[in-house]
Amino acid sequence: MGVNKEFFNRRLHSLLGVIPVGLFLVQHLVINHFATRSPEAFNEAAHFMEMLPFRYALEIFVIFLPILYHAIYGVYIAFTAKNNVNKYNFLRNWLFLAQRVTGIITFIFIAWHVWETRIAAAFGAEVNYDMMSSILSSPFMLTFYLIGVLSTIFHFANGLWSFAVSWGITVTPRSQVISTYVTLAIFVALSIVGVRAIFAFV
Numbered sequence: 001m002g003v004n005k006e007f008f009n010r011r012l013h014s015l016l017g018v019i020p021v022g023l024f025l026v027q028h029l030v031i032n033h034f035a036t037r038s039p040e041a042f043n044e045a046a047h048f049m050e051m052l053p054f055r056y057a058l059e060i061f062v063i064f065l066p067i068l069y070h071a072i073y074g075v076y077i078a079f080t081a082k083n084n085v086n087k088y089n090f091l092r093n094w095l096f097l098a099q100r101v102t103g104i105i106t107f108i109f110i111a112w113h114v115w116e117t118r119i120a121a122a123f124g125a126e127v128n129y130d131m132m133s134s135i136l137s138s139p140f141m142l143t144f145y146l147i148g149v150l151s152t153i154f155h156f157a158n159g160l161w162s163f164a165v166s167w168g169i170t171v172t173p174r175s176q177v178i179s180t181y182v183t184l185a186i187f188v189a190l191s192i193v194g195v196r197a198i199f200a201f202v
Contacts, residue, residue: 013073014166016066017159024063025156029193035200039129042200046127059118067110074103092180099158102151109148132201142202149194157187 031049035042052058078100116135121127136142161183164170170179 009073010077011166013070013077014159014163016070017074017156018163020062021066021070022156022159024067025152026190029153029190029197032197033193033200035129035132036196039133042129042132050127071107071110075107078103095158095161095180099155099162102155102158105148105151106155109144109152112144113148129201136198136201142198145198146195149198150191153190153194154187157183157190160186 031045032042034045049055081096081100117127117131120131125131136145161170161176161179164179165176170176
């Protein structure tokens with residue numbers, strides 16, 4: 001019974017990391033990338049998202065609760081995983097370890113980012129270009145956001161590999177090798193989008 005419960009939790013954890021959390025991450029990166037055009041373009045894109053119908057229900061049930069479950073169970077996995085990079089020095093073992101490390105960093109980064117933006121907005125602050133520009137004017141916060149965004153993107157991209165294995169999409173060794181390089185390519189592509197967006201606020 002316990003084994004079945006853990007199997008279900010891991011499958012759900014993997015699924016939520018892609019749908020809806022991963023899709024929200026990609027959408028969030030795209031919205032932020034509007035800042036590379038102009039402050040006005042970012043503000044318009046952010047305002048459009050704020051005007052979505054049933055916004056608060058979507059945020060709670062499609063974003064916050066899935067993220068919370070994925071984060072809490074992910075922390076449990078990270079601290080109970082048996083890392084063996086010292087014994088088996090293979091790329092996949094290092095990526096396994098990096099997935100756990102970036103998961104913890106992502107958890108801290110998202111918590112802080114939500115505090116600085118969504119919680120601040122609940123108390124009357126306006127989430128716009130000027131807010132992000134002010135946050136990233138600090139060299140420390142700029143470094144923190146770069147590390148946080150890159151960790152989050154890596155965690156998502158590398159998590160796609162685990163998702164494909166867990167859900168029986170990639171079952172052969174060859175398909176898993178191909179999937180490794182595909183997900184690394186996704187990491188590079190999304191990282192370019194994320195880093196460009198960050199420096200657009202500086």
